[in-house]
Amino acid sequence: SQTIHQWPATLVQPVGSPLSLECTVEGTSNPNLYWYRQAAGRGLQLLFYSVGIGQISSEVPQNLSASRPQDRQFILSSKKLLLSDSGFYLCAWSVMRSYNEQFFGPGTRLTVL
Amino acid sequence: AQSVTQPDIHITVSEGASLELRCNYSYGATPYLFWYVQSPGQGLQLLLKYFSGDTLVQGIKGFEAEFKRSQSSFNLRKPSVHWSDAAEYFCAVGAQAGTALIFGKGTTLSVSS
Numbered sequence: 001s002q003t004i005h006q007w008p009a010t011l012v013q014p015v016g017s018p019l020s021l022e023c024t025v026e027g028t029s030n031p032n033l034y035w036y037r038q039a040a041g042r043g044l045q046l047l048f049y050s051v052g053i054g055q056i057s058s059e060v061p062q063n064l065s066a067s068r069p070q071d072r073q074f075i076l077s078s079k080k081l082l083l084s085d086s087g088f089y090l091c092a093w094s095v096m097r098s099y100n101e102q103f104f105g106p107g108t109r110l111t112v113l
Numbered sequence: 114a115q116s117v118t119q120p121d122i123h124i125t126v127s128e129g130a131s132l133e134l135r136c137n138y139s140y141g142a143t144p145y146l147f148w149y150v151q152s153p154g155q156g157l158q159l160l161l162k163y164f165s166g167d168t169l170v171q172g173i174k175g176f177e178a179e180f181k182r183s184q185s186s187f188n189l190r191k192p193s194v195h196w197s198d199a200a201e202y203f204c205a206v207g208a209q210a211g212t213a214l215i216f217g218k219g220t221t222l223s224v225s226s
Contacts, residue, residue: 020225034213043218044203100145100207100214104156
């Protein structure tokens with residue numbers, strides 16, 4: 001069966017510090033991968049999605065970037081965090097050429113102070 | 114452009130009472146429709162999905178949803194709510210394979226005893 005992992009589960013970082021959140025998927029090949037951010041009362045905001053290694057689509061201009069160095073690994077990064085980067089970050093995957101049914105990881109709670 | 118509206122931000126239902134959460138979508142063709150549930154601090158879990166065929170779909174945990182094309186709606190229902198159903202519920206619409214889902218802003222369900 002397929003599983004998706006995210007780490008760390010929680011993170012507290014000072015403003016201006018770098019960020020690296022990691023997501024890995026097991027049990028499937030060539031997945032579509034997604035990063036979402038969830039802020040209180042604002043639903044899910046799609047940040048990035050990837051249909052293959054090195055292929056990243058950015059949905060919202062922001063202080064973040066994403067990379068996909070391996071087929072089942074998706075990394076969310078920032079060089080300098082802002083207060084507004086605080087939130088709950090969710091990684092998700094779907095099967096390529098599917099009806100877009102997505103499966104979510106457990107999330108990372110990021111607090112920027 | 115696709116969009117999803119969940120008109121109710123917060124709903125409170127008595128335990129044992131019936132539940133209906135509303136979802137309206139905007140999409141030119143037949144959409145792929147999903148309901149997800151999120152417990153506090155957790156990722157999203159898929160409750161049910163509609164791709165085609167029977168407009169009444171059954172999901173996990175006793176939930177069902179009905180697709181009504183004429184009303185552009187995909188409302189979630191449960192005949193008898195349990196305290197463990199208290200969570201946030203998201204409706205989502207998908208279009209082409211390989212693209213991301215569009216999520217509504219969510220409805221928070223509280224269950225009173």
